[in-house]
Amino acid sequence: MPDTIRPSRLASRRVRPRGLALAAAALALSACSGEQAVNAPASADAERVANLWTGFLAFSSFVFALVIGLVVAAMRTTYTEPARPLSVQRGWTLVLAGGVVLPLVAVVGLVGSGLWIGGVVARNEPPPDLTVEIAGKRWWWEVIYRGEDGAEIARTANEIVLPVGRAARVLLTSDNVIHSFWVPTLQGKTDMIPGRVNESRLTPRETGLYRGQCAEFCGVQHAYMAFVVEVIEAEAFDAWLADQGRARAIPDDPLLRRGLAVFLEADCGTCHAIRGTPADGGMGPDLTHLAARETLAAGTIPNTKGHLAGWIGDPQQVKPGVLMPATALRPDDQEALLAYLGSLE
Amino acid sequence: MRQFAGTDVSGLTRFAKQTHPLYAGIIGLIAIELTVVAMLVVSYSYLMLTAPEWPPAGLAPAPLLWPSVNLGLLLTSMVTMRWAGNRITAGDRRGLILGLLASVSLHALVLVFRALEMAAYEFRWDDHAYGSLMWTISGFHFTHVASAIVGTLVVAILAVKGYFTPERQLGVVVDTLYWNFVSAAWIPFYLALYWGPRLI
Amino acid sequence: MDDDDDRTRRYRTPTGIMQLWAGWALGPIAWAIHQNAAFWIIPALCESGSRWPLWLITAVTLAVAVAGGAISHRAFRALGSRWPGDEAGTVPARSRFLAAAGVGIAGLSSLGIVVESVGIAVLDLCAGVP
């Protein structure tokens, strides 16, 4: 199964009470078609486009074969027979049929299907059950869940958890360069442009893990600016969202306490926030529920203790050009920090 | 292969005016510059129409007086240029020189007024997009007026040296063509920059 | 009809020549106006909720494009409706050529306006308006 994100990671991670095991199993079954592929749709919108592609492919194959066949037929006298030009009448029939009627059929089909499907997709229906604001950062994704009144419910990064079968309104912004939000299995792309708020709609109809990636060149680490959309059952989602809104208490366990102290002493809190602690930086991802995430560094490496240690120690090694500075720690400090970060479920 | 005379051109003029390729070439140059003018006006209108407030809060639309005076001067200079052309066609070298210098003076006056006006702007180009546009478009036109002046001065020097004759006046003809473009280019800018914010 | 006769002589005059270019110029200009005007006014129309200005633009520009084609076509008819070759006569041949190409260009432009306006009928006026 070549097209999945890190299958080893899925197998090794702890099962959380959110139907994720089911998702992983479903993923394993569908993995051969790939989870970042246009023609493995997991939403009605994406399926419409996948069908559009099938139609395009069939029609284009026909036209291509026709034109190449005609060129070959035109050449048949080159080797064997005497020159035998088309009569003027037949020539014009050919030009009109192939050069006007055939393209016209294509135009009608293309514009018709484009208006129909494009119209359905752009109408943004059904009305949304939930609003997620996603901000493109360099080079990661900030994800903010908002209530009906627009107030923030929870803030996370690089992982978008959605309830299956419900429509999520996605508000796309950027305060730096232009990014483009794209989950091929769920929806076409929409740009995130400084100074405006663009809107997209995700209505997944199957649980599972879907990979998305930035589709607009956004600088040195455009390549590793990915994210995961995790679609789970609606009840599990509500629980998850409530959990995500929760802040952190200062831990009692001495090791964890020390970890937090290391975190603050190393100035991690200048860029990262852990709600409930003095760390309230906004430059980097919010880490309040770091340990519950699949991946680190915007979908680049699996969220394991070893990878996390490597990432903190030398981010440039993992993701050259990343804005996070390297942090050298004594082994015991590092152990404490990793333990603390590992506790941020 | 046998060759025979299909057409004899020895009698054709070597002093073509409107039919000369250079005349068409200057029209081509004007077409390019007109597209630039159009793009600047489009950029201005685009930002004006998408902005919540134009000009930005606290600013009044730029005063109309000097730009309007300049418009009058620029349009008048087109008339004096035309008069200069007519004079040389009539063989009046002195008239040509006079007409050229009159036109140059009018444009020079425009430069002075523009400079005073821009100095009085109460915003800089790096304050906001409105300021950027005002300065850039004004500077663009300013440079063009300056180029038209120096170019026409060279034509005037040639006229003093007696280069131009009723027959040999292509230089005057194409210089007038470009002159007219530079002068008339102020019209779209004037309308966009000074009337746009008032009408929107 | 390879030489100048009464029917082709007018296509040496400025008026006649302008008629030959009518399809070349009016068709694309009308199309450009349709596309741009309709594109840029949509946000304003979304606010007012009315789409008749779009239909007005379509009707006017389509009329201009078709008129351009019709003028070219009339010239083509006046020149004998023959498909242009590169026969010897200078003015008739180039006039037929310009007129025929003008009909084609104006035809494509008109088709462009028509195909574009299908969306006006079926799409949501406000979809995607920021």
Place this chain on the structure above:
Amino acid sequence: MEERREAPTRERRSEEHQEPLHPAIEDDAEETRRLTETWAAPTGFVGWFMPVNQRIIGRRFIVTAFVYFVLAGLLGIAMRLQLAAPENDLLAPEIYNQFFTVHGTAMMFLFAIPVLEGFALFVVPMMIGTRDMAFPRLNAFGYYVYLIGSGVFFLMLLVGMAPKAGWFNYVPLSGKLYEPGLGVDIWTTMITFIEVSALTAAVELIVTILKLRAPGMTLNRMPVFVWASLVMAFMIVFAMPAIIVASSLLILDRLVGTGFFVPEMGGDPLLWQHLFWFFGHPEVYIILVPALGMVSTIITTFCQRALFGYTAIVMSIVATGFVSFGLWVHHMFATGLPHLGMSFFMAASALIAIPNGIQVFCWIATMWGSRMRLATPMLYVLGFFWVFVMGGLTGVMVASIPFDLQVHDTYFLVAHFHYVLIGGSVMPVIGALYYWYPQMTGRMMSETAGKISFGLVFVGFNVTFFPMHQLGLEGMPRRVYTYLEETGWGELNLVATIGSVVLAAGFATTMVNALASLRWGETARRNPWGAETLEWATESPPPPYNQRHIPVVKSREPVWDWREEDERPVVVGLRSDRREVVVTSMLDAEPQAVQVLPGPTIWPFLSALAATVGFIGILFHPVFFVVSFFLAFFSFVGWFWPRRPWQED
């Protein structure tokens, strides 16, 4: 029936204009010598900066452009090697981003436009039977500006300071904040240089084509390649100013802190995209249209037939030119514009299929049942059919808004536009190189090497770019320097990389062939391909004045006329002691006047230097704007100062 005139078999025409036996003209050797002297280009080191003859300038454009083709191609190979395996670290991201920025910029601005301009400058004046461009000095100026602009731009790569925001330079990524070095500054100024060069060439081509055609070459007798060059030139005139304005606004944003594209200051990043693509889409057709003209030329010659549907083909070319200005928003479908508004551009983009369909089927009708000569130029044209049709079909697909939102900025798009640009433009250009090489050098290129080259290019191209369609559908975005192994994109990328090496070998074969044939190529006979247009109505290579006499034309295929009639009418009455050409009327090419062209001079080169001082200088200090203004002014005065003595006229 009139349509018979376009019947594929060429009939001998009844020419009522055929004068009864004019006295033959015998060429006076002394007169020919004087003509050679008048039109000769200066030699020596300083002389290199002085010639203004159209064939010399055209050849320089072509040679320089191919140098950049090779260099930018090598960057492409480097990128393919980096992508051959997942998580590869051959190229660091900073380097990779510079490479793809320079690859795209160089292929578009430094190769494609100049090479097509170069062919147009080289071929068009000869094709229309005149002796030079209308403004020879401007022509030379255009070349120096191009040479300096492209050279400085490419040097930036060697010192590791090349821009890395992509050839499209979207703001804010290309703003000072995110791209602080000199890279983007140099990009904007040097792009303006190359645009100026393109614009000068365009104005010259327009004026030359409209005013200097051989007597009798009415608009409907112009060779299709001349029509294509004319349309290209008009498109340049109306498209390039948009990018000049855009890049000027960008450089102001970067240098003096204006706010055209800064949302906090009331600007808008989308303004850049509108301006850029208003230029950028016509740009693609600027590259495509003259190549389609080359295809028409090659098909006519190698099938030995008049083109079927000349009027329809010209109409299609012109319509393509117009429509290309109404497509720019289809590059911006994902930016959140009103959906209804975007649907207009979907419709317009789909309609481009009609004029292109007409052309393709006119060519098929021309080729139908002919005894085609399968020499290398024709092979490249046959390859063009395969590649261009496929690129056109995917092009129509991406016109569809919902489909485009999925494949936009993915490898599907990379595949699509390489199919269109390499298939639609580069393959005809290589064919044209083989075709016109005898007129450039007096020798033929090796046919054997040509056929090998075609085989490698055709196979290599399809192996490289066909898999990219699938990669795009599997979700691989563009402009990524690497990808994770789990994405599963590794195998197809490896295939593409292998293909790119084959493709490069194919192009290299042609380049080596062109160089080797300079020395060892077979000497060209007069009109070696048996073509019908006027550039072949003289020796190979032509003398400095192109044709001993400017011919008088009576049909679309004058050379074939003369072959049948064994005599030809020519223009007499041009002086041989100065550079005189006939000016004819726009529509009917009736002689109107005689233009006296200026001779060789160094002033255009000095003007180009003055412009360079200004444009590079303002990156460091604004005073250079004024300095350069006056330097350029003085060089222009030197350039245009009338020849002495004036009485000579």
